Amino acid sequence: MAKEEVQSHADGLPGIPPPEQRPHVIGHSNAKKQVIDAYGAGKLHHAWLIAGQKGIGKATFAFDIARELFVLSGDEDAHRVAEMVGNGAHPNLKIIRRAFNHKTGKFAASVSVEIVRNAVKFFQTSAATSGLRICVVDSIDDLNANAANALLKTLEEPPANTLFLLIANQLGRTLPTIRSRCRLLRLGVLHDDEVKQVVRDVAVDTDVDLDNILELARGRPRKAVEALFAASDPTLRTLGSWLQQPNMTGDAETMQLAGSIGQSKDEAVWPMSVEMLENAIAWRTKHLLATNKHSPALANALKLWEKTSEMLTEQAVFNLDKKQTIIMILDAIRELDRAAPINFEPSA
Incomplete structure (x- = not known):
């Protein structure tokens, strides 16, 4: 699988085209029809909150909707619209994402209020071309408190002829006031054949056990692609075995192992390792809850789940040493395993 040195956005995977460059969305046809039908009936809500599990194609869905609405409301054909959206050059499109810091070579831990204010100013100016003006927020989870409040003010008094598509990976973290200004659109996981199609569309090397990949993916194409990376990356393979x-x-x-994860020059290793660790702890917690809810190990697992989330958040916010963070998490997992030995499902 080919890899590029620089990811196009904070949540990107090396070598995989970003959502705005995907030619079409796979799955979610009923949800797409709901939005397009609303536009056709003249009842398009000014803000849609697109919610669902991470990795099911919510951002790809949002840009697919944006392209189609640009064609329906503007005077450019589909090919030209897709070209402009993919290049980040459509005059009526604004994307809110975490910014890349060229000095540090890293993406910001959150979306700042300045980014949101810049987007708001964009929609307050005269449109450069006909048709809808669309703002894709990828994702609402990444906005800090000030940025979320700035966006809220705009949603309360939206500019004319403007559509906001907000992507939410964790709906419970979205401000209730923002949710109340949006129309909620829940997206579900994909069927296995749809996941296969996504993998074949974005991945070059698919000479692996796809049945095992699909079992790990559980309807989430991103998880399937990550599993392909893990199958070929020695650090991720070692973590899976651990x-x-x-x-x-x-x-x-x-x-x-902690050093390999924390010091890897491959930008894909850190986020995938983090998710593998979180998923392993979550799986163990759920397993104990289902099989032995009175076990003292369950309370420890719940504490570890919460503590791991806190440690990873602190690492990202304060740029703490990655190796030391991983060592603490791995040590805690070993302690948990000594108390209640259960085989993990890495990456599940």
């Missing part, structure tokens, strides 16, 4: 039997690995091997 998570199978955390109590069977010594301190030296654990520290070496």
Whole structure:
């Protein structure tokens, strides 16, 4: 699978085209019809909150909707619209995402209020071309408090002929006041054949056990692509093996693994490792809840789940040492495994 050195956006995967460059969305046909029909009936709500699990194609869906509405409301054909959207050059499109810091070579931990205010100013100016003006927020989860409040003010008094498409990976974290100004559109996971289609569309090397990939993906194309990366990356393979039997690995091997994750020059390794760890802890917690809810290990698992989230958030916000953060998480998982040995499902 080919990889590029720089990701196009904070949530991107190396070598995989960003959502705005995908030629079409796979799945979610009923949800798409709902939005397009609303436009056709003259009842298009000014803001849609597109919610669902991470990795099911919500951003791809949003840009697919944007392209179609640009064609329906403007005077450019579909090919020209797709070209402009893919190049980030459509005059009626604004994208709100975490900014890339060229000095540090990293993406910001959150979307700042300045980015939102810049988008608001854009919609307050005269349109450069006919048709709808569309703002894609990818994602609402990434807005800091000030940025969310700035966006709220615009949603309360939306500019004319403007559509907001807000992507939410964790709907519960979205401000209730923002939710109340939007029409909620829930997207579900994809069918296995749809996941296969996405994988074949974006991945070059698919010479792997797709049945196993689909089992891990559980209807989430992004997870399937990540599993392809994991199958070929030695660090991620090692982490997957470690998570199978955390109590069977010594301190030296654990520290070496943490160093490989924290110091990897491949930008895909860190976010995938983080998700593998979070998923492993979540799976163990749910397993204990279903099989032995009175076990003391369940309380420990719940604490670890919460603590891991806190540690990873602090690492991102304060740019703490990645290796040390991973060591603390791996040590905590080993302690949990000693109390209640259960095989993990890495990456699940």
